[in-house]
Amino acid sequence: MSAASTAEPAFVAKTKAGRVTDFVDSRVGGSGILREFGRKVFPDHWSFMFGEVALYSFVILLLSGTFLTFFFDPSMAETHYDGSYVPLKGVEMSVAYSSSLNISFDIRGGLFMRQVHHWAALLFVASIAVHMLRVFFTGAFRRPREMNWVVGCVLLILAMAAGFTGYSLPDDLLSGNGLRIIDGVIKSIPVVGTYISFFLFGGEFPGTAIISRLYMLHILLVPALILLMIVLHLFMVVVHKHTQYPGPGRNDNNVVGYPLGPVYAAKAGGFFFIVFGVLALMAAFFTINPIWNYGPYDPSPVSAGTQPDWYIGFVDGALRLMPGTFGDWHVEQTWLGFVFTFNVLLPALVPAGILFTVMFTYPWIERWITKDNREHHVLDRPRNAPTRTGIGVAGFIWYCVMWAAAGSDLIATHFHVSLNDVTYWLRALFFIGPIIGFIVAKRVALALQRKDREIALHGRETGRIVRLPHGEFIEVHAPLDEYKRYKLVGFESPEVLPAVPNEHGVVTGNEKRRAFLSKWFFEDRVAPATPAELEAAHGHGHAAVESSEEAKSLSH
Amino acid sequence: MKALSQKRRHPLAAIALLLMGLLLTGGLYAVATTVNEAKASTTTYSANDTEEGGKLFAANCATCHGMGASGTADGPSLVGVGAAAVDFQVGTGRMPMQMNGPQALKKPAQFNDEQTHQLSAYVASLGAGPAIPEEDLVNGGGDAAAGGELFRTNCAMCHNAAAAGGALTRGKFAPALADVSGKHIYEAMATGPQNMPVFSDSNITPEGKKDIITFLKQIESTGSPGGADLGSLGPVAEGLFVWVAGLGVIIAFTIWLTSRTS
Numbered sequence: 001m002s003a004a005s006t007a008e009p010a011f012v013a014k015t016k017a018g019r020v021t022d023f024v025d026s027r028v029g030g031s032g033i034l035r036e037f038g039r040k041v042f043p044d045h046w047s048f049m050f051g052e053v054a055l056y057s058f059v060i061l062l063l064s065g066t067f068l069t070f071f072f073d074p075s076m077a078e079t080h081y082d083g084s085y086v087p088l089k090g091v092e093m094s095v096a097y098s099s100s101l102n103i104s105f106d107i108r109g110g111l112f113m114r115q116v117h118h119w120a121a122l123l124f125v126a127s128i129a130v131h132m133l134r135v136f137f138t139g140a141f142r143r144p145r146e147m148n149w150v151v152g153c154v155l156l157i158l159a160m161a162a163g164f165t166g167y168s169l170p171d172d173l174l175s176g177n178g179l180r181i182i183d184g185v186i187k188s189i190p191v192v193g194t195y196i197s198f199f200l201f202g203g204e205f206p207g208t209a210i211i212s213r214l215y216m217l218h219i220l221l222v223p224a225l226i227l228l229m230i231v232l233h234l235f236m237v238v239v240h241k242h243t244q245y246p247g248p249g250r251n252d253n254n255v256v257g258y259p260l261g262p263v264y265a266a267k268a269g270g271f272f273f274i275v276f277g278v279l280a281l282m283a284a285f286f287t288i289n290p291i292w293n294y295g296p297y298d299p300s301p302v303s304a305g306t307q308p309d310w311y312i313g314f315v316d317g318a319l320r321l322m323p324g325t326f327g328d329w330h331v332e333q334t335w336l337g338f339v340f341t342f343n344v345l346l347p348a349l350v351p352a353g354i355l356f357t358v359m360f361t362y363p364w365i366e367r368w369i370t371k372d373n374r375e376h377h378v379l380d381r382p383r384n385a386p387t388r389t390g391i392g393v394a395g396f397i398w399y400c401v402m403w404a405a406a407g408s409d410l411i412a413t414h415f416h417v418s419l420n421d422v423t424y425w426l427r428a429l430f431f432i433g434p435i436i437g438f439i440v441a442k443r444v445a446l447a448l449q450r451k452d453r454e455i456a457l458h459g460r461e462t463g464r465i466v467r468l469p470h471g472e473f474i475e476v477h478a479p480l481d482e483y484k485r486y487k488l489v490g491f492e493s494p495e496v497l498p499a500v501p502n503e504h505g506v507v508t509g510n511e512k513r514r515a516f517l518s519k520w521f522f523e524d525r526v527a528p529a530t531p532a533e534l535e536a537a538h539g540h541g542h543a544a545v546e547s548s549e550e551a552k553s554l555s556h
Numbered sequence: 557m558k559a560l561s562q563k564r565r566h567p568l569a570a571i572a573l574l575l576m577g578l579l580l581t582g583g584l585y586a587v588a589t590t591v592n593e594a595k596a597s598t599t600t601y602s603a604n605d606t607e608e609g610g611k612l613f614a615a616n617c618a619t620c621h622g623m624g625a626s627g628t629a630d631g632p633s634l635v636g637v638g639a640a641a642v643d644f645q646v647g648t649g650r651m652p653m654q655m656n657g658p659q660a661l662k663k664p665a666q667f668n669d670e671q672t673h674q675l676s677a678y679v680a681s682l683g684a685g686p687a688i689p690e691e692d693l694v695n696g697g698g699d700a701a702a703g704g705e706l707f708r709t710n711c712a713m714c715h716n717a718a719a720a721g722g723a724l725t726r727g728k729f730a731p732a733l734a735d736v737s738g739k740h741i742y743e744a745m746a747t748g749p750q751n752m753p754v755f756s757d758s759n760i761t762p763e764g765k766k767d768i769i770t771f772l773k774q775i776e777s778t779g780s781p782g783g784a785d786l787g788s789l790g791p792v793a794e795g796l797f798v799w800v801a802g803l804g805v806i807i808a809f810t811i812w813l814t815s816r817t818s
């Protein structure tokens with residue numbers, strides 16, 4: 001071994017750059033890493049890029065945020081504004097607000113950086129949300145990616161936390177109102193709420209400690225946790241490999257796509273600059289969080305149109321939807337001398353609690369119902385999992401109803417309708433909306449499956465009408481090519497799994513519930529066209545299939 | 557002093573104290589309201605104005621407000637509302653009202669300046685009320701920062717901190733204040749049109765009102781330093797924008813980037 005290696009002449013690079021590269025490579029093994037990662041294959045689809053958007057937004061947040069920390073002072077000490085924005089000149093305010101105004105008006109590029117930071121924050125959470133919707137509706141959370149789904153959910157919560165702590169920092173009227181709502185929610189927690197609030201704010205709201213505390217969370221703890229989660233998330237992506245949409249030649253044992261290097265890496269690198277560019281243009285041309293409009297925080301004024309940033313909106317909306325009384329019965333109750341403010345506690349915690357619990361546990365719920373413990377690397381088209389799609393749409397609509405409620409006042413003024421009516425409708429939709437959404441989405445998915453089946457069997461309608469010698473008119477259907485047909489027939493269509501007895505021969509209550517849910521999941525089912533059916537359809541001509549029972553059942 | 561301390565437990569002492577208190581508040585209120593109305597006499601109307609205004613009133617307003625502006629089931633009495641109320645309602649086109657609704661909407665004025673002046677003269681002649689403000693109070697020139705503080709404390713909860721307007725209950729709303737003349741802003745504060753409360757001179761002094769107008773005109777002329785203001789509607793508009801425009805553009809790019817394969 002050693003003799004062989006000494007016999008081989010040592011590699012000597014010819015150029016200076018080559019010598020430097022070789023120096024580094026022989027010490028850190030860069031070429032091995034590059035070879036490994038460069039050959040990593042990523043499937044190409046636009047819906048796979050939202051995670052990237054989130055990542056790039058986060059990088060932009062780090063860069064712009066670092067700039068802002070150079071000039072921001074999180075002190076709540078009182079000062080009088082002496083900057084260049086005339087309508088606030090001489091007004092008493094906190095140092096935090098004053099320094100935010102100085103960033104906006106007196107530091108070169110400061111306003112632009114503030115706006116880049118804030119737009120990037122909104123885009124960060126939005127792209128995470130869209131990415132999660134994509135993962136959910138395509139079933140990418142299934143084994144082996146359940147853990148990564150959970151990490152993603154944690155990332156969503158951390159992103160919201162990062163956003164909220166940042167939103168509160170400028171200490172303007174808007175952010176102070178937001179903090180006051182959080183304070184109210186905390187205080188509504190029975191018995192301990194007041195103590196938690198005093199602990200958090202360092203005394204009675206607003207105190208003089210909260211901004212610097214939130215600042216530390218915002219620039220240190222939360223980003224560090226986000227970074228950690230991103231590392232875990234990407235590590236698991238590498239370990240699991242990327243999922244792919246169904247297609248010819250794609251299965252659970254391969255990944256079809258471009259290797260990372262050089263094409264995909266170049267695309268991804270370029271995409272970073274596209275995201276940066278879009279955010280920079282937004283920051284340059286569209287104002288965001290104009291803190292100078294709101295004035296310094298003072299607990300007495302509350303401006304009309306006070307809302308949180310969009311990702312906290314659904315909680316604010318739930319608060320707005322909650323009635324304070326039902327007839328003569330007050331939701332706020334006094335028991336044993338303690339006040340229980342359920343009209344704040346319930347809407348603030350219950351819907352968000354339900355949403356996040358279902359989100360975190362959904363992979364296991366579905367695995368339990370389907371007993372599907374196999375690895376999945378090929379995604380479902382949403383139509384091919386109608387019940388899951390229905391559940392997703394129901395959750396989405398439920399979220400959107402609460403989200404819309406956070407803008408109920410703007411809906412009222414901009415569509416010239418009564419604010420009360422908006423609230424009543426949204427209250428009704430809060431309960432009915434998800435049900436309608438589920439039914440409609442599931443039916444649409446099933447209908448699309450039927451359409452796929454129809455096209456797979458009969459081909460595409462060409463619109464060409466032909467008269468046969470005996471006088472009959474038929475429309476000519478053009479057969480699909482095999483690649484397109486594969487997409488329409490090559491999917492899994494699970495069937496209902498009835499309850500089975502365990503090893504003691506007993507059908508447990510749990511198993512019965514599982515069987516019930518399995519029925520609910522898979523009872524409505526459009527089976528993909530089988531090879532035999534395809535053979536029949538193409539072998540015996542158009543008329544033969546048209547008259548078969550199968551085809552008739554499809555027409556309704 | 558000694559006599560007073562001896563009598564303080566007298567059964568009638570409480571009543572006497574109450575009477576004194578009532579007298580004091582009543583007296584102060586009377587003084588305050590006279591201060592408020594002191595301006596009523598500053599604008600002078602000729603007898604001709606009043607007469608012409610009466611004719612206009614009878615032809616255009618009396619259907620709802622009644623002959624002599626004494627009010628009917630369809631419209632309130634206008635005795636004592638003052639010239640400022642007429643100038644605001646008629647000058648902004650809110651009166652004559654186009655249709656019944658949660659509140660009278662702004663529209664192109666029905667009457668010209670002279671007719672509005674005559675109507676104001678007529679209504680002012682019916683009883684004392686807030687008068688049309690002096691020129692120097694409505695053209696700005698006050699302290700914008702002080703006005704901003706007053707605005708945030710007294711006005712922003714309905715009109716929005718950036719004066720972009722806001723919703724009230726049952727279809728009523730506080731309008732956006734851009735492009736509203738200083739005179740009309742002052743009159744609105746002094747008379748409390750539609751669902752707006754009255755901000756009397758003892759509540760916000762004429763100088764305070766002047767500061768508020770200065771503030772509003774200042775933010776109007778400053779514009780939006782950070783680019784398009786998206787209606788100054790706050791985070792809802794920003795969220796909508798990032799979802800529709802921001803993500804929309806980015807999705808277009810993702811489709812472009814991955815369009816080679818399908």
